[in-house]
Amino acid sequence: MSKIEDKLYTTRYRVDHNTHLKIADMEVCRKCEGKPCTIFCPAKVYIWDEDHIRVVYEGCLECGSCRIGCPYFNITWNFPRGGYGVQHKFG
């Protein structure tokens, strides 16, 4: 059985220069215990970098988990603009 990392490797993106993911208030992140976004995001988009969350939006799979997974609803989530974002491969 193939690993999830192998499957994700086949995913392709058309990357927009504008992010579709934003942290609403970084102070909330600094106080957030456990920083669960760094764990639940399957694409590892959220990275704790010394004193802030870095958002590597380019790799987002658009699963929507961070809309409900952040305990403080501190992530502003939108779909990427039309024509941009993840391009799923079928078959």
Ligand code: SF4
């Ligand atoms: S889970 Fe939410 S509040 Fe906590 S670090 Fe991540 S974005 Fe910030």
Ligand code: SF4
């Ligand atoms: S939508 Fe899914 S893949 Fe994209 S940042 Fe949120 S949890 Fe990660």
